[in-house]
Amino acid sequence: MTRPTLTACALAALAVGIAGPAFAQGKTLYIGMNGGTMEKTYTEHVFPAFEKATGHKVVVVPGTSSDILAKLQAQKDKPQMHVVFLDDGLMYRAIGMGLCQKTAPSPVLEEVYPSSRLKGDMAVGVNMGMTGLAYNKKMFDEKGWAPPSSWMDLADPKYKGKVVVQSAASSTFGLHAFLMYNRIQGGSETNVEPGFKNWRASIGPNVLEYIPSSAKISEMVQTGEAAVFPLTPTAVGAQKEKGVPVEYAQPKEGSVILMVAQCVVANTPDAEPAQKLAAFLLSTEAQEAALKYGAQIPSNTKAKAPAESAEVMEKFQGYMKTAVMVDWDAINEKRPEWNQRWNKEIER
Structure with a gap:
């Protein structure tokens, strides 16, 4: 061209x-x-x-x-x-x-x-862009794991201590992951109670660290700390160009338009x-x-x-074709309150 x-x-x-x-x-x-x-x-x-x-x-x-x-x-x-x-x-x-x-x-x-x-x-x-799931291909290949296919895979016990999530209080990636989990639990952007009620018990035990942004992802993949994490196809592509062994996976429930x-x-x-x-x-x-x-x-x-x-x-x-939109008007209205709850109820 x-x-x-x-x-x-x-x-x-x-x-x-x-x-x-x-x-x-x-x-x-x-x-x-x-x-x-x-x-x-x-x-x-x-x-x-x-x-x-x-x-x-x-x-x-x-x-x-x-x-x-x-x-x-x-x-x-x-x-x-x-x-x-x-x-x-x-x-x-x-x-x-x-x-x-x-x-x-x-x-x-x-x-x-x-x-x-x-x-x-x-x-x-x-x-x-869109937020979906990314995974450490080297680790998955070594363990014989199939690529993730659902947001609920973040709660799979085999990933205990290997899930990395960007903080929903500071990162859109983390917020998207939380909101998709909340939807699966029966909630919506106007009702986040299911997400706050269930996250700690289901996904929480698998989370190695809540990070403020995606800056640490490549390091945590290369050191073998991170197995699965929210990320965009574009960010995955940029990491792959640098030699980081990551791949993108589209969740069956849809990625979130970004x-x-x-x-x-x-x-x-x-x-x-x-x-x-x-x-x-x-x-x-x-x-x-x-x-x-x-x-x-x-x-x-x-x-x-x-x-x-x-x-x-x-x-x-x-x-x-399967990407979904979130309700940003509802999110912006409640975001400060959610940030406080996230820090107190999820990351504490």
Whole structure:
């Protein structure tokens, strides 16, 4: 696949109406997103096509989703960013705070996964992921174990002292695992009592450690401490590239959709060019470049993967067929209370 480019005509086909004045005005558009690999990928391989086609310049405001949300809140009356990328849970919070405006209609909105269109298109997933189970393939091969196939495998006695779970109080991966367990026990995002009541007695004895993030996973796999743990296919792929013997397993109950969503910032005085940028970032051209150069999984279902990523994309699209959404409005309302209960009742 050659490096994707986008002409002014192609952008116009997105029905975002590029007009002559855009070239004359040459707006600078600020986009909030994670720094590091994501910033590098978009700055070097995605934004240049948009800049060439429109005459606008795109500048990244780097930060974590929490950092970007805090900036949005502080700048609510006079926003300095035009488009923001946030993890889906925080994006629901931003929408609830009135910090986003509705995404303008365009053909690309009909091409993305329906599950990536949030709250009536107040935000749209720009790259996709999911939390499922990962396992230590070396250990499983040595012991002759079949790959895990259910969230309830975390409670299998043969994994005693070999399960690692990210803290639900600080990690979306851990929260997803808890919520799926809670659902299996008969609960929902509005009723987490079954999960809190049963976790300690069923999964608890198997847990070697509750870790604050996934940073320690590779070390714990290589030392033979960790057998099974919540993780995404993308994170598994990154670990495998480093030589860590891990594999992804899709639970039969479904993985949990985990996406980075974008929204056009409410009250921006430059809504028209901001909407054009948002539409471009959902296009196949933009998302194919983000996939090729940054391993960003497209939300646009028509995006084509380069040959080296085709198998990964095919598997991912298969996982999406059984992936489930959680109720982030209910979660955000109760999250502080859950965090306290998790720390007191689960991790203590």
